[in-house]
Amino acid sequence: MTVYSFENSYGIAAGIARAVGDKLVQLEYKLFPDGESYIRVPQKPEGPAVLVASLYPNPDKRIFEFFMAIEALRHMTQDVIVGVVPYMAYARQDKRFLEGEPISVKIVLETLKNLGLDGLLVVDMHKPSVLAEYWSRPYRNVLVDRLIADYFRGRLSDPLVLAPDAGALERARRVAEHLGADYDHLVKERDRVTGEVKVSTKTLSVAGRDVLIVDDIISTGGTMALAAKTVLAQGARSIYAACTHAVMVKGALDLLLFSGVSEVVATDTVPSPVSKVSVTPAVVDELRLLLEEVL
């Protein structure tokens, strides 16, 4: 097996190579003066190829580089090629919210398939069902709820795990289960008279409790910040924010801290200052299963 890595995925790729005792090869990369990317696979894989590519930042550039690496590898080997994508770009563009919109994640997944990728490992996909629908080859969607729970174990007093909306409740439930804690989700309501948006917990009281708000992605931090302010106003003791993918655009961390969040915790699928939880052990476990399935 040979593990190949792009520059922005070296941490996870090195962890995989160490765990499986195999070679790590960094892809050659340059940028032409006109903005086109050049990549080269500097050596043939020995056995299956594992290609590690996190598709952030600069998602369109990262996506096209990933396509190029697969095309080049597919020409070099008849053996299996597996993609490890800690952060999948366009995962939130998973349906046509309005007519005339593309399903962007479908384009990425179907192109990976057409280029000859054999297996795909992703981490905490925004809507995992798109994998079965548009990828339709062997895959693993690595969940990180246990890793998040392990980070907070013993640090929270009378913890309540909160999802910022009903759609994320399942994630809150899983983290809470690992922590042995309660869980709930927030509800957004617009006041019919004043137009003001009110957020409140669905059923449970937060008063005096440590509240851990969990989501898959923190991007601008707006959703998390609103949730934090609401929960603090309702008497929570302190607020912690956790996510899988710390996209965290400029200003997001400041916004969260300013909104009263005591600590922000994320995995390292997108390397960031709050990436305190390594997904590598979970990725390695699932990668073994994926390789068994495709080989």
Next chain:
Amino acid sequence: MTVYSFENSYGIAAGIARAVGDKLVQLEYKLFPDGESYIRVPQKPEGPAVLVASLYPNPDKRIFEFFMAIEALRHMTQDVIVGVVPYMAYARQDKRFLEGEPISVKIVLETLKNLGLDGLLVVDMHKPSVLAEYWSRPYRNVLVDRLIADYFRGRLSDPLVLAPDAGALERARRVAEHLGADYDHLVKERDRVTGEVKVSTKTLSVAGRDVLIVDDIISTGGTMALAAKTVLAQGARSIYAACTHAVMVKGALDLLLFSGVSEVVATDTVPSPVSKVSVTPAVVDELRLLLEEVL
């Protein structure tokens, strides 16, 4: 027919819509804070859809937007969708120069096909044979030699049309034929003792003549600048540089003028300060032929 345009292709798209007397629709566009693009096709096509997208600058972003627009359109209509790509990104990555390299233009062309594009119009493809090889559906490759020749007609004294290398000779021949002029190409030779690179014309003398150097792309301007300096040193009266695609990265125009080029002329496939020749009439003619073929 409905003509759709991205922001950077509005000039050519408007020209097409005017010429065929049909509707021009600008695609909705926004950029998410995390760098992902959003596009939306704001209305259904009436009859065939013509999608105009020049893939420069920021080629990877432009490519993915083009993919998104096709995916969205394909969902809206059973009718024909034709792409007009005045500048095709990655056209120069058309073979594996070294082992382990991708054929990047193959990825673009095959993905356009997989997304359901029915016909493709490009302008002066770097290596037209890639269209038959990787696109393999109806296409037109619009040549601009006559347009370039028309621009210079009557302005040059005892003109000689020069290709900067043997590979571009055919282009020089076509421009020269339209102009009724001589043509030749330059030859690069490395001095075996000093290692110095020498450039000279293959056969014809340039002394006292107006020399028009033609190429498909001016990117950094390095090739053109070297050619201009050589030809001036050999006694040319004056030097003109012409290209189809004015990629012209920062500093390229200064380099050319500093190297003694009197005037730089390009088409508007990539809008630039030297885009003095419109490809729209030629594109419109070929588009009619392409539509006849796909309909």
